[in-house]
Amino acid sequence: MYRELRIIGFDGSEQLHIIRTNLNGNYTSFPADPDNTDYQEYLKWLDEGNTPEAADE
Amino acid sequence: MSTLATNAITDASGGNTTTINGYTPTMSNMAGRNRIINGDMRIDQRNAGASYSQSTSTIYGLDRWSGDIDTGTGRWDVQQVSDAPVGFSNSLKVTITTQESQPTSARHQIFQSIEGYNISDLGFGTANASPITVSFWVKTSVTGIHSLNVSSGNYVYTTSYTVNSADTWEYKTITIPGATAGSWGNTNGVGLFLEFTIGGGTAEVVTANTWRADTTTKIVSGSVYLPATSGATWQITGVQLEAGSVATPFEHRQYGTELQLCQRYYTIFRCGTAYGRLLSVAVGNSSGLIRATVQLPVRMRAAASSVDYGGALYWYNGTASGAVSSVSIDVANDTVIGLNCSTTGASGNQYYMINDYAGNTAYIGINAEL
Numbered sequence: 001m002y003r004e005l006r007i008i009g010f011d012g013s014e015q016l017h018i019i020r021t022n023l024n025g026n027y028t029s030f031p032a033d034p035d036n037t038d039y040q041e042y043l044k045w046l047d048e049g050n051t052p053e054a055a056d057e
Numbered sequence: 058m059s060t061l062a063t064n065a066i067t068d069a070s071g072g073n074t075t076t077i078n079g080y081t082p083t084m085s086n087m088a089g090r091n092r093i094i095n096g097d098m099r100i101d102q103r104n105a106g107a108s109y110s111q112s113t114s115t116i117y118g119l120d121r122w123s124g125d126i127d128t129g130t131g132r133w134d135v136q137q138v139s140d141a142p143v144g145f146s147n148s149l150k151v152t153i154t155t156q157e158s159q160p161t162s163a164r165h166q167i168f169q170s171i172e173g174y175n176i177s178d179l180g181f182g183t184a185n186a187s188p189i190t191v192s193f194w195v196k197t198s199v200t201g202i203h204s205l206n207v208s209s210g211n212y213v214y215t216t217s218y219t220v221n222s223a224d225t226w227e228y229k230t231i232t233i234p235g236a237t238a239g240s241w242g243n244t245n246g247v248g249l250f251l252e253f254t255i256g257g258g259t260a261e262v263v264t265a266n267t268w269r270a271d272t273t274t275k276i277v278s279g280s281v282y283l284p285a286t287s288g289a290t291w292q293i294t295g296v297q298l299e300a301g302s303v304a305t306p307f308e309h310r311q312y313g314t315e316l317q318l319c320q321r322y323y324t325i326f327r328c329g330t331a332y333g334r335l336l337s338v339a340v341g342n343s344s345g346l347i348r349a350t351v352q353l354p355v356r357m358r359a360a361a362s363s364v365d366y367g368g369a370l371y372w373y374n375g376t377a378s379g380a381v382s383s384v385s386i387d388v389a390n391d392t393v394i395g396l397n398c399s400t401t402g403a404s405g406n407q408y409y410m411i412n413d414y415a416g417n418t419a420y421i422g423i424n425a426e427l
Contacts, residue, residue: 026367
């Protein structure tokens with residue numbers, strides 16, 4: 001399962017991060033970067049019709 | 058004791074195959090010859106010996122080793138265990154947890170991605186490509202033919218090894234001709250995949266022992282489909298991939314050296330004790346957000362692409378504390394990473410430390426894997 005996280009970065013811009021809940025109950029976060037393989041997998045998951053949990057701010 | 062002073066040692070015919078205690082030293086079989094990192098499975102930063110379940114996503118487990126399931130419903134767990142052949146202390150163990158008869162299409166594998174810098178001397182993709190030799194110890198409950206692939210991601214060699222006795226450590230060596238075609242990375246991206254097949258579908262069979270253009274790994278005819286047997290096990294250790302046609306003894310490296318090689322790709326910060334400190338100084342940037350800067354112990358392969366975290370991660374400012382709800386990358390390069398620690402209760406213009414609250418469960422892992 002995934003959820004989105006929006007944070008204002010050190011440079012003042014808004015960053016979108018994705019938080020994945022892993023099978024062991026812990027978490028992996030990664031930036032919404034088109035070159036990031038975790039993010040590519042997230043986009044594929046969305047394309048399959050899935051919906052992330054409500055975003056954190 | 059006597060002393061030998063000479064400029065060269067050659068064999069009786071003048072060649073360069075002189076042996077020392079039966080071993081022929083060459084440029085490619087001395088220190089640094091093993092292109093596999095953590096081939097003896099001693100390093101397990103992420104799970105510290107705990108079992109984990111392989112999902113359909115690529116999961117890194119023991120350092121530098123990952124698993125993947127491309128279609129198929131069979132499932133398996135992976136664990137670093139202490140069962141190993143003489144001369145080794147650990148192995149990687151796969152245990153089938155969800156049985157599945159061999160389907161038409163499925164690919165299960167344990168693999169290591171070798172960085173391009175570490176294979177650039179092999180000359181793959183050129184007419185001067187060197188042969189390589191893969192050697193390893195394997196133990197499995199299912200005897201028979203097991204497949205193995207070497208791949209660039211677009212050029213693949215599928216071969217096999219045969220396990221003769223169940224639940225017995227056996228040493229295997231496979232020599233593969235150099236790949237004179239294909240596109241092979243030679244910098245800090247993927248150079249070469251070494252993939253041990255856990256199971257492949259009936260439609261995945263290809264002609265063995267020849268290079269071919271392909272984007273997926275396959276199996277040799279008659280290969281074992283390990284998920285077909287509930288509870289089946291497969292273990293491996295002492296994995297070595299080296300230049301040349303001779304399998305030399307496994308290159309044992311000091312633990313600290315091996316750990317540093319692993320930390321180029323993944324490094325984990327654990328407290329080591331309840332209430333232990335993870336990050337010494339962090340700065341409250343705004344309400345609910347703490348920024349921490351971490352100096353990495355080893356220059357990583359690239360800027361981190363993701364962060365793992367879990368356990369009782371807390372902040373403390375000398376008078377109050379609270380939970381850290383998430384950790385994400387603010388900025389990163391290959392030596393330093395800036396982390397966002399999202400919280401409740403923290404505020405701007407204060408100094409914080411990030412620590413374990415209780416139970417020594419908190420950790421942060423920095424990932425720059427291939």
